Amino acid sequence: MIEPSITLPTMIEPASPAQTRTPQQPAESARAAFNVRSLSIFYGEKAAIRDVTIDIPEKTVTAIIGPSGCGKSTFLRCLNRMHDLVPNTRVEGEALFYGSNIYAPDSDPTIIRRKIGMVFQKSNPFPTMSVADNVLVGLRLNGVRKRAVLNQRLEKSLRMAALWDEVKGDLHKPGMSLSGGQQQRLCIARAIAVEPEVLLMDEPASALDPIATMKVEELIRELCTDYTIVIVTHNMQQAGRVSDRTAFFYMGKLIEFDATERIFSNPKEKKTEDYITGRFG
Amino acid sequence: MKAHRHTRRKIISALASTLATVAALLVIAPLGLVFYHLLVSGIGSINWDFFTHLPKPVGEVGGGMVNAIVGSGELLALAALIGVPVGVLGGVYLAEYGDVRMNALLRFVADVLNGVPSIIWGVVVYGLIVLRFKSFSALAGGLALGLMMIPLIMRTTEEVLLLVPNGYREASLALGISRWKTIVHVVMKTASQGIITGILLAFARVAGETAPLLFTAFGNRFWNHNLLEPIAALPLQIFTYAISPYEDWHRQAWAGALVLVVMIFLINTVVRFLTRGRTVRVL
């Protein structure tokens, strides 16, 4: 019996499986971070999103795609009550965050926003603050004073945002002196520092160059083992790379929500297929 | 044919730039004349005495305006106590809170008040305070100036705060930082230079006001040690001396005017220095 003599080449080292998280079909029984029921939001009389019902599973990446004006950013901002800042808005329906309705009359938006953080499209580190101050501002203004705690949290957040090595040499330089991609990672570190449970990201990489974008995407994949991430993106390929589940919005309504592989290989709704194949925009 | 038109264009262009230059000179000329005249007339009287001595009794030669200079400082300080907090907080309200209609009304009122002749402020404070307490006082003068400062500071603060991009407010709120902390620690901190600039400009504006002080602070030939009594102020002193028949007092009035103009000039220079290199222009 002749032994097979083909051996694996050592040309490329295989990545250690423990570090990466291969996206799988998420188990249907995975706990939901958000249960949204018939959520609508009105600017004056006009409905920006209408009757949206969706369960967002925890500790995964959910992408929201759709053409311009379809309500994806609006929906995202509903999840941490950012619409409270806009006058003349009205919300109907409910959004349960681990069981409690964030739109209940007695719920405090400030506390909600500590648990549900947000990263914006245009990176916005506070201009009067250094890198360290930026990261710690959320903690300091919420009463955390102890030096030891602050220092530890500073390093931890910057490491998790894959920025520590690049800034550890001078943590007191102005936040605005970093490059675009670094600024966005600084904003992510700032959001992580208050230890939220959810990270909402509104087109976080759309203002970045391709390599910086890839670094942010890699960061998102690493973070999703600890955080529930909901990301709005107008770049469908990004949704494919980064997310486990994808929701397609059109004209304020949720059209389809499924595992990313299924949405991009065989969507159920014709509108979804037309959009992702570029038959309309 | 073409060359002809070209030459015509060149002539018209040269004519236009000449006219523009002349116009600019016409604007600068009065300013230059004022400075020159003040300098020439007043510089001779600027001496150590001027800054250290009290005015001499009527008719005597010599003396200084030290009490007026210090008095002006005191009045500005009192005005600031009233004008700055109310003005800044009012600006914060306009920029961050309030509803659209109320704010439009407030802005309109502030703009009107900014245009009100300054003597009216003096008359109002006269009626409210001076008559009530039956005496002119430093407090009344400070109040008059302070009330003048309020709409000014309010509007500049509001404008500067509105220039802070909304992204910073959103980022701060998204971190779970409360609204008022966001305003104080993020928005106002970002706009701090602009706010200070606005305050300094208000100072510069009221430092030279004479009319409101006429029947509130009233002026004083001596030191004032009680805020409830009349106090000397530089513009007042200049006025009193200038309309007097005494040659010596006229001389001192020029000196006082020079000092006043230099003071205002210095404040504006400081403002320019603080806002150097910024693309955002305040006021």
Place this chain on the structure above:
Amino acid sequence: MLMPRHILHEFEHALDALRADVLMMASLTDRNLQNAMSCLLDRDVEMCAIAVVDEAEIDALEKKVDAEGINILLRFQPVASDLRQVISAMKLSSNLERIADQGVKIAERARSLAMEPMLDDAVALGPMFVEATTLFRDSVRAYADADVALARGLNARDREIDAMNRQIARELTGCMSRNPDRIEDYLHLLFIARYLERVGDHAKNIGEDAVYAAEAEDIRHIKNSLVA
């Protein structure tokens, strides 16, 4: 030739997994052929059974490789060498499955032969078997190591196997006319030789895919034999 890793960890991981599965398939296919060979030459019937079982595993791997490949195309939109890696991996899986298929067919006929008394001429297939197996192994090595020179040489060697097939067919036909009572057995041998010729063809295809993956050149269907 060590390249820097992809920034996207999962992309790197997926490409590695795809490659590992293809090479696993190749390994199983190789074993399958060896089993078929010893079934024929050593008349070892157990080996035939094993060959059949292995084929099920190889078929499953073919589906897995294709699914993985499509998934990578979907998720990561690979370009350049990454794209060629994925496409050639998917093509390789198809060729490997067919080679394994030939192996099973050889094993089945070898089993039938093993039931009958031994046929001396069976030994004649030995060299052809070795040639085909070597060609196959070299094709996989060419893919694994991106050895383009090796890959380009496979075309000529496949033609040699074709010549061997024709030669053996002539000999066996002669044997058949001399021993008409063993015609069925000689037919088995004829078919086995045919299957081996097909193995050579598929191995040549693998070589062509290897050249495409490494150098983006499509060397299929070039009649000229002197492709250096």
